[in-house]
Amino acid sequence: MESTFYYELRSGAQKNWLLLDLVRNRFGRLRSPDRSSAGDSLKSAKAATSFLWLPSCVSGEILEIFFGMAAIYSLYIINKSGGLIYYKDYGSAGRMDTNDSLRVASLWHSMHAISQQLSPVSGCSGIELLQADTFDLHCFQSLTGTKFFVVCEPGAQHMESLLKFVYELYTDYVLKNPFYEMEMPIRCELFDINLTQAVQKDRVAFLGR
Amino acid sequence: MAPVAPRSGDAIFANVERVNAELFTLTYGAIVRQLLTDLEEVEEVNKQLDQMGYNIGIRLVDEFLAKSNVSRCVDFRETTDVIAKVGFKMFLGVTASVTNWDADGTCCSIVLEDNPLVDFVELPDTCQGLYYCNILSGVIRGALDMVSMKTEVTWIRDVLRGDDVFELQVKLLKQVPEEYPYKDDE
Known part of the structure; x- marks a missing residue:
């Protein structure tokens, strides 16, 4: 998991793994300092994004892929x-x-x-x-x-x-x-x-x- | 989610983007003038204006429904009331009233005291048969057509012809039931 960013939107949701691959393919190496601190509930969505080490220019698009587009x-x-x-x-x-x-x-x-x-x-x-x-x-x-x-x-x-x-x-x-x-x-x-x-x-x- | 309360004509009118009334009036005048030049016959111009209005109406009705949040009307009375109070206010900025109901509730008059379309208009002698605002009747007919009401809309009184108000007669011809299939096999 070193090179990936993992965030479980809803426990057991398979699609997040697909999204994960999508992001990985698109942006290459992204890293999360501590996977466990991402939490496993929707509530920590904000927190999960704020600690992410990401160039600010791509974070918007990642957010879109991970959160907005995942809902619909x-x-x-x-x-x-x-x-x-x-x-x-x-x-x-x-x-x-x-x-x-x-x-x-x-x-x-x-x-x-x-x-x-x-x-x-x-x-x-x-x-x-x-x-x-x-x-x-x-x-x-x-x-x-x-x-x-x-x-x-x-x-x-x-x-x-x-x-x-x-x-x-x-x-x-x-x-x-x-x-x-x-x-x-x-x-x-x-x-x-x-x-x-x-x-x-x-x-x-x-x-x- | 709780149903959204219908909005009043004033509230919607306050929120939509508007254009200068004179620009609107003059543009409409230019269209009518051009039609007269192109078609030459006053009768043809009336027909064309009505058709243009119809084409506007079939699209406009969705905007009306989307922005006003009105729900399904129970009868034709309510429908005409909504047109007069909300519809005219929303799109023309004027309020109309509904009168002259016939006994079985299928025919009534919408009376417009103020009509921005005719602000600077005087009909010349050569155009006496022209229904200058015929586009409005087309709009109403088109809009009602899309919500399964076949209507006939005619002008009864017209300020440009010397009457004191504009009066549109709306007659419900038939209400198409909204059931499937939509006459697929015909």
Whole structure:
């Protein structure tokens, strides 16, 4: 472990080892003076970063890889007919190729629709949260039928407000772009930039807890 | 997470970025003028303005929903109320009122006393058939279309034609049920 930086985000989480490799590959030798002092809970996230011996220019990116991006695995936007119009993954966990992401999108669209019909209460607006052993899926559907969902680590907080914010970004930087065609895949740079910032901001909130 | 309380039109209006009203008014005037030059027929211009408004409306509705936090309206009455009180305030900075409901609650009038689009406008004799603000009716139609309400929006009164206020009649034609499949097999 001499040449590596280890921080266990959640006990037993395999993905951290993957991230570890990612960082090691990207930045070469990084060292932590004392592995044990990194702690094993979220609470010490701040402490864990503060003692790290790192050039300040790279620490931001490492933080992003380790903390912010670890909380959110991927983000999807699907249009009202179930087509995937935006997909972005963060970090190495849960990464998917294009076909798989399209499949997830249409699968989720159908499941969402079925859940509305199966629901015992009337006026159900579909699944909002799917909890699995290794991930949580938070979904937000706008009244116009566009669905936004994030796949994140189990127990990640504040995802509803993040999705709400992504919706606002979508209205600002996608729908207001005169060259964006409705219901088509989103290729808007401004949206990408602002989305990345939003996810980073989420990271800051995450560190602050 | 507790549902977020709907925001008032004033609150949103205070928070969004705004442009100079004159720039807005003059830009709109230039568009209408150009359309008149290009299309020559007043009727065609009305149609085109309506179509432009529709295209704006189908995109604008999402911004409205995202920023106002309004939840699903229970009936058409509430919908028009929200348009008049929150929608107009948020995007035009004016408040409208809703009147003249018919018996079965599917047709009403939105009355605008103040309309920034017409600040400097006088209709010449050659353009008497022009609905100068027809873009607004298109916006409403487009926005409601996206939340599954087919409507017909027409101008009843127009200050530019000598009336005292602007009056838009909104008529609910049909409410498309939001159920799957969306007529896939047709």
